[in-house]
Amino acid sequence: MSVIAEENVRGERVFKDISADDEDSQPTEIESLCMNCYQNGMTRMLLTRIPFFKEIIISSFSCTDCGWSNTEIQSAGRIQNQGVCYTLKVKSKQDLNRELVKADSATTRIPELDFEIPAFAQKGSLSTIEGLLDRAIAGLEQDQPVRRATTPEVAKKLDDFIEKLKKLKEVEDEFTLIIEDPSGNSFVENPVAPQADEALTVTRFQRTIHQDAQLGLRPDDDLEEEEPVNDLETMRNEVLVFNTNCPECNVPASTNMKLVQIPHFKEVVIMATNCDECGHRTNEVKSGGATEELGTKITLHVTDPSDMSRDLLKSETCSVIIPELEFELGMAALGGKFTTLEGLLKDIKELIVSKNPFLCGDSSNQEQVNKLKLFGEKLDKIIAGQMDVRIILDDPAGNSYLQNVYAPDPDPEITTEKYTRTFEQNEDLGLNDMKTEGYQE
Incomplete structure (x- = not known):
């Protein structure tokens, strides 16, 4: 009887990256019952990993007796946070x-x-x-x-x-x-x-x-809300640790959570996950305060490579716009992040270019591949300080932040605009139950 090695169980080899050049990546064939004619057919299963979608199981059934066939896909990765x-x-x-x-x-x-x-x-x-x-x-x-x-x-x-x-x-x-x-x-x-x-x-x-x-994340008979943690002072002084799974290799890992006060801004919750198995690291930031009365649009005119080291907080409700590239990243696409401007641009490149699942294999379009490759090269030029661009953080919740390196004096490269949210933006933020008087229609 064959023995599955521990590293295989942990996702090192069981879920291989999808590739047309990998001749060893062959589907597993299992003889199974056809539910149409009740004769024996063949099921082919392939355990693979698609960028952006993590691990998936692709299965295909075909029956040579009646010609009936069926294909399906199942997620083998973790359930997302939202x-x-x-x-x-x-x-x-x-x-x-x-x-x-x-x-x-x-x-x-x-x-x-x-x-x-x-x-x-x-x-x-x-x-x-x-x-x-x-x-x-x-x-x-x-x-x-x-x-x-x-x-x-x-x-x-x-x-x-x-x-x-x-x-x-x-x-x-x-x-x-x-x-x-x-x-x-x-x-x-x-x-x-x-x-x-x-x-x-x-x-x-x-x-x-x-x-x-429904997703099996809690028992069916446990439909009561958990008691909220009220001891905020304890949370400010401690790093809370809870168990989770690595989003890359699915190995059990630990997530650290802490309340942090950002100078000249507000209190935020930072959650960081480090995987000792594959080295993957991720962080997520959520605002520790309520939604502000007005939205905030922060515009930075990038004039020097040193701007890449500016700290920024992008909340999960913040959109990122680069007008010179005709680019807009919608809210929640990258979640909440506390990083630098350089880190944000690298995350955008990884999401749009490196992890785009439709840029490889038979479904890829060469024109679109070249277009995204050019977009990635332009992002590299911005990071190197070789392009004169504006970076806009548009947050209708008002919970995003960009470091002012001249604080407490005004920053000549940053423009901050407060605005009244539209009715649609209030709906996106879950504020549709609030009184809409005073908001733009």
């Missing part, structure tokens, strides 16, 4: 080619048809928008012959609805596709990256207790 919701305005047939990863915990909705695919109703999939519609149509058509014989009224209504779904593929009228995933492991492609996608809105949210129970 859920994610993608709202896409489908305006043309080109939008149907957007690639997406839909986890099995994701809920899919098309408001115009009052159509919803509940969470865990389908297995996870790696597909396109058109493929998602085809899968929904096939699922509805599957039992139609039986319905036409037993309940013809219901079958007629379903036929009419299926026709509406098929018409969506013609994109005669604009429609909205919403994918809401509390696990945070779903993804919809931005074909114009690194520029902001006007048709796609990405929001992060905190899971409810019920969603935690």
Whole structure:
């Protein structure tokens, strides 16, 4: 009997990076029962790691007797700290080619048809928008012959609805596709990256207790809120340590959390995870105070390489804009960070260029690859102080910060603007239950 080495169990070799050049990375074949004709078919499983999506399990079943086949994808990595919701305005047939990863915990909705695919109703999939519609149509058509014989009224209504779904593929009228995933492991492609996608809105949210129970993060019978920690003075003087898993290799690691007072700003919560196994390090910052009455837009005119050493706090509600590159990074894309300007730009490059899952393999587009490669080179020039640009931190919650190296005197390179939030921004911040009087419509 073969023995699996400890390093294999810990993810060193079990989940290999996906690569067309790796001849040793072959799927595992398992003879299994076909649920269509009940003869023996073949299931192929591949354990791999896709940049940005961490570890995944790709499985494909095919039956040589009846020709039935099925593919699915499952996340083998950790559940993210926040859920994610993608709202896409489908305006043309080109939008149907957007690639997406839909986890099995994701809920899919098309408001115009009052159509919803509940969470865990389908297995996870790696597909396109058109493929998602085809899968929904096939699922509805599957039992139609039986319905036409037993309940013809219901079958007629379903036929009419299926026709509406098929018409969506013609994109005669604009429609909205919403994918809401509390696990945070779903993804919809931005074909114009690194520029902001006007048709796609990405929001992060905190899971409810019920969603935690669905994902197995707490017992089903434990639906009571945990008692809050009130001893803030104790938390300020101590580094709290709790167990978690490394987001890269999934090995058990420790996360440190501490309250820190930033000079000339406010108190923040810093959480840092260091993995002794693979060396991965990550940090996340959350504001220790409430949402400010006004939003804040901080503009830095980069004039010298020394600007890269400025400390900055980017909250999870802050967008990063570089007008000279026509680039905008939406809120929550990188989470909260307490780093330097150089560190932020390197994180942006890693997210947009290095870890983009659609820039390798058959799904890659050479024009887009060259475009993102050029974008990465421009970021390198900014870090080296070879480009005259503006870095804008736009935070509607007012909880972001950029170091003033001339403090307490004004910084000639920094412009800070306070503004009133719009009604939509209040909704994004979860303030829609508050009185909206005084806010812009």
